[in-house]
Amino acid sequence: MEFQNVTKPQYDLVAVPESGGAKVFNDMVHSYLDLVQPNKFPSEILQKAIKKSEYDPKEILTYEVGFLVAVAIGLVFIILMILVGLFFPCCRCCGNCGGKMYQKQTKRINCKRRFLYVFLFVITLIILAGNICAFFSNNKITIAVKNTFNYYNDTVYVLENYIDSVPKQIDFIVKKSNIPIDKANNSVHDIGPILGGQIQNVVGKVANTTLDSVENVVYVLNATVIYMTAVNDSFNALQVEQQAISQNISDVRERIGKTVDKCRPDCTFSSDGLTMDANFSSIPDFSEPMKTVKDFLNSGIESTIAKARKTLQDIPGTVTNQTRKTASDIQDELLNIKQKINEMGSRISIDDSLQTVKKYFNTSNEFVDKNQQNVQRYDYYRWIVGICLCCIVLLVVVCNLFGLFCGPCGHREKVDPTERSCLSNSGGNFFMAGTGFSFLFAWLLMLVVGVLFIVGGNSYTLVCKPWSNKQLFTFLDTQVNLSETLNISNVNISSIYSDCQKDYSLWKTLNLKDKFNLDEYLNISQYTSDVKSTIEKTKIDITNIKFLSDSQKEKARNASNSGINELNFTHISQEMKKNITKTNLKSFTASLRTFADSVTNASIKEELRREADDLDAIQSSINTKLQPEIVKLNTSITNLKQISANLSESMNKALASTDNAQVFMDTKIADIVKNETNNFLDALLKYFQSYVDWAKLMITQNVGQCGPVAASFNVAQTVLCNYIVDSLNAFWFSLGWCTMFLIPSIILSVKLAKYYRRMKSSDVFEDPNDHLEMTSTSQQYLIPRVTAKA
Structure with missing residues (x-):
């Protein structure tokens, strides 16, 4: 006697992690964060913090020492950039720090100009690449936040359908008892x-x-x-x-x-x-x-x-x-057996545990529906701020690029520095404008990078990384008594996720054997003893x-x-x-x-x-x-x-x-x-034994195969970590990248600007074929006089 397998609902729940160039960039950010924070997951510190018990601040500082060092470097950068930004223009206005509009002419001046030009061009391209990554990452965060609600709704829909499918599968198994009963009835x-x-x-x-x-x-x-x-x-x-x-x-x-x-x-x-x-x-x-x-x-x-x-x-x-x-x-006894099996189906129901889970879904849905618009509005504000920050970097890049374009186009090597063209002078001014914008906004960029670094970096090290290596589940097991919540013994988040990854049934995943004695419920003798007694009393006399x-x-x-x-x-x-x-x-x-x-x-x-x-x-x-x-x-x-x-x-x-x-x-x-x-x-008993064996197999191996639960965890991890946290980390990393390269950009721009700007005074050329220009203080053409030797 063959039985149809329990129907397994089809679920389409997939969030694809980043791949290609984005994954390479994210891996680079992860490597940097792993270098900053090499310590293991701070489960003991978090336990004390959650329980609000006494804990030593030194433990937290020790754990966060990598981040503190990085933040300290950022603060030094901010302070120095502000101080340098204040003193540098003052010094230049006073004619110091290269502020004099005078350029000494040497034999290697062209070689130096070209050398500075190439290095500034490379630095500008590096800043532009980081700026593009910042633009891209900033947009990815918005897309991720928007899609998060869609993924959340899809995940909840799948999980609710999954939860609803379990009682249906139990009912399916119970209804299949009609097959052996009908077989036995026909045989009788x-x-x-x-x-x-x-x-x-x-x-x-x-x-x-x-x-x-x-x-x-x-x-x-x-x-x-x-x-x-x-x-x-x-x-x-x-x-x-x-x-x-x-x-x-x-x-x-x-x-x-x-x-x-x-x-x-x-x-x-x-x-x-x-x-x-x-x-x-x-x-x-x-x-x-x-x-x-x-x-x-x-x-x-x-x-x-x-x-x-x-x-x-x-x-x-x-x-x-x-x-x-x-x-x-x-036949009367078979009707009684059918009623007993139906009662068995209601006795092994886990609706109470499943309804408890659905209550959490309902609470979560209410919270999400209530805050979805606010989250999207605030993310829009964040996106605007991110665009502005990226545009600041882009402004410096544009100034540098205009300088790199205009300077060489208007520059002539034989032309006196005081007579340089307007186009060449504009190139030098663009370099100085880029330098000015760099001083004005570098500290702000570094401040934003520092804040996002603390948030995104710790999100990766405290949530995403331990989530990936399952340490987070182990920690949650110590904080959440899932057995008490579900009224089922010997279950925790780690075991559930591990079993659901293998698409095990709820019977095995939730250790329902400790709650329900399936052998007792499916004991064939309790259903067939009356049938057996009735047949054994039958008297048949053959002539x-x-x-x-x-x-x-x-x-x-x-x-x-x-x-x-x-x-x-x-x-x-x-x-x-x-x-x-x-x-x-x-x-x-x-x-x-x-x-x-x-x-x-x-x-x-x-x-x-x-x-x-x-x-x-x-x-x-x-x-x-x-x-x-x-x-x-x-x-x-x-x-x-x-x-x-x-x-x-x-x-x-x-x-x-x-x-x-x-x-x-x-x-x-x-x-x-x-x-x-x-x-x-x-033969009659084999019908029921066959059904009981099939029912045991279905209940213990097929009913409520919890692959969708593991898929939901995976989707949540992908959306939160791969889409949001990684995008956030990529954003601050890109901005930090750009900000750090503003330093060589400032230096090279200031040095290169003097090669293209129009000078107020000239220096003689060291080329013997060029004429020598006298200054007001020159002593070259004075009449020699006799002097007495001491």
């Missing part, structure tokens, strides 16, 4: 053909074999009688033909002798050989064996066999008639089968000992091998005709010819009448010998078989009925 309804058929098959193996052997003996005896009658009839017919032919031959022989005597002594012809050679006047007497066989055949043996077969065929009907009340009682009566057995023995297989047909066989006449009639007739032709007396010749014709008629009679009877007699004797050769042995075996079968029927029929009744009961 057809108890006559089924149980009676089983009894009939067992009894029939012995009875039919015996009856077949008796029928075969009866068939052989009937055939023997037929062949004996045929032998007797053939012999009688052969005797009549033999007497007629013998008389005719004798008459012809006398006439030939008289005719030949008429012509003596002129002619001589001998007819002494014209006599019968074969003699069929005697045959063995088998009238007594035939009478014995006929007595047995006429004893009503065929009626006895037919009655025995009918008794065998009536067994199913007999069982049907004798078990009507039993069948009705069993005993009689194979042969004592009189028939006696007549059968007489027929077996009648000697029919010992009849001697040797004499007849020898006679049938002889010629019919001593001389060959054809040859004799031919000789007689030759002799007649030699006789001169016409009347004698005519008589001899007539006598020859009479011999031809006798030969024709032998061929057409006597010879066929001989063949027929020979065939009948052969058949009789063959069929009666083993007749005595066959009859003795049949008698022994009937005796054994009769003893079997007289002594074993009650045991057969009892055994087959037990087999019928076992």
